Amino acid sequence: MNLYEYDLSSLRAARVLTTERITPGDDPVEVRHLVLEPEDDHMNYVEGQSIGVLVPGPHDLFGDAYHFRLYSIASPRRGENGFPDSFSICVRRCYYIDDVSGERYPGLASNYLCNAEPGETIQIAGPYGSRFSVPDDSTANIVMIGVGTGIAPFRAFVKHIYEERGGWKGQVRLFYGAKTGMELLYMNDVRRDLSLYYDTTSFKAFEAVSPRPHFDVPPDMERLLMENAKETWDLVQQPNTYVYIAGLSDPARNFRKAMISVAGSEPAWQAVYQKLVEQGRYAELLY
Numbered sequence: 133m134n135l136y137e138y139d140l141s142s143l144r145a146a147r148v149l150t151t152e153r154i155t156p157g158d159d160p161v162e163v164r165h166l167v168l169e170p171e172d173d174h175m176n177y178v179e180g181q182s183i184g185v186l187v188p189g190p191h192d193l194f195g196d197a198y199h200f201r202l203y204s205i206a207s208p209r210r211g212e213n214g215f216p217d218s219f220s221i222c223v224r225r226c227y228y229i230d231d232v233s234g235e236r237y238p239g240l241a242s243n244y245l246c247n248a249e250p251g252e253t254i255q256i257a258g259p260y261g262s263r264f265s266v267p268d269d270s271t272a273n274i275v276m277i278g279v280g281t282g283i284a285p286f287r288a289f290v291k292h293i294y295e296e297r298g299g300w301k302g303q304v305r306l307f308y309g310a311k312t313g314m315e316l317l318y319m320n321d322v323r324r325d326l327s328l329y330y331d332t333t334s335f336k337a338f339e340a341v342s343p344r345p346h347f348d349v350p351p352d353m354e355r356l357l358m359e360n361a362k363e364t365w366d367l368v369q370q371p372n373t374y375v376y377i378a379g380l381s382d383p384a385r386n387f388r389k390a391m392i393s394v395a396g397s398e399p400a401w402q403a404v405y406q407k408l409v410e411q412g413r414y415a416e417l418l419y
């Protein structure tokens with residue numbers, strides 16, 4: 133990621149208000165929910181946007197004075213829990229294995245964020261991105277698909293439409309996968325933010341976990357999307373349905389496969405997909 137491709141005129145300090153582990157303490161995957169507050173002025177953002185985090189260097193590997201990474205905003209536009217000056221992000225602590233030495237190294241930005249204590253300040257820039265956004269029309273149908281921290285923008289979407297907009301008339305579907313039930317962020321025993329909406333008539337959430345988590349097998353998104361392909365296919369053919377895919381790229385492939393299977397052929401899906409893209413009703417936020 134090239135730091136200089138991003139507009140840094142909005143560079144500012146943000147204070148860590150709270151940091152909470154949202155995967156259980158005994159789970160090897162650590163994901164944290166951080167609530168931040170820009171120090172000087174209010175930051176205007178909308179759901180689906182990301183902030184840039186700059187880790188002060190020097191960093192030998194990347195050769196930059198700062199190490200720059202993007203994180204999706206997980207709170208809706210009126211702020212975390214209605215506090216207008218705050219916003220949240222959800223960060224997975226990353227490690228990587230060096231090809232040559234075989235040693236495990238911590239990812240720079242994710243560890244910087246996961247180690248940050250309440251009261252510390254970090255440098256942020258943005259918000260960035262505008263295509264991945266909630267439709268204005270509350271009768272629109274929304275299909276959201278993601279794994280892992282890809283849930284962050286969808287938490288913001290769901291909170292915005294049910295809490296800030298006061299409800300949604302269109303159908304809302306969330307397909308979400310994680311390695312284990314406890315890694316289903318915001319839907320596990322640690323945080324239940326998204327389970328709160330299960331009772332509303334328009335919202336349905338579907339969850340997939342890995343069939344063999346100990347062998348690092350990914351969540352079974354393919355099966356989940358296949359099982360619900362008929363209803364989703366009916367939805368995506370409607371002129372007011374919006375599709376969003378976030379997180380790792382596998383769910384995008386799984387979704388395409390499920391749609392082709394139910395459409396009957398690749399060209400039949402392509403025709404619908406083209407229309408979704410041309411009309412600005414299909415957006416991906418993959419990393």
Ligand SMILES: Cc1cc2nc3c(=O)[nH]c(=O)nc-3n(C[C@H](O)[C@H](O)[C@H](O)COP(=O)(O)OP(=O)(O)OC[C@H]3O[C@@H](n4cnc5c(N)ncnc54)[C@H](O)[C@@H]3O)c2cc1C
Nearest residue numbers: 201202203204222223224226228239240241242281284419
């Ligand atoms: C639009 C967008 C939204 C995102 N949203 C989120 C989010 O909500 N939550 C989240 O957790 N993540 C999110 N990400 C991912 C995030 O930006 C980072 O990529 C991730 O946290 C890893 O960054 P890092 O600085 O910790 O790791 P890095 O230090 O950048 O390491 C990442 C990779 O760099 C390479 N590398 C680094 N150091 C070395 C080395 N010494 N030798 C060899 N290779 C090396 C490795 O391939 C490694 O896998 C998002 C990404 C994008 C693009």
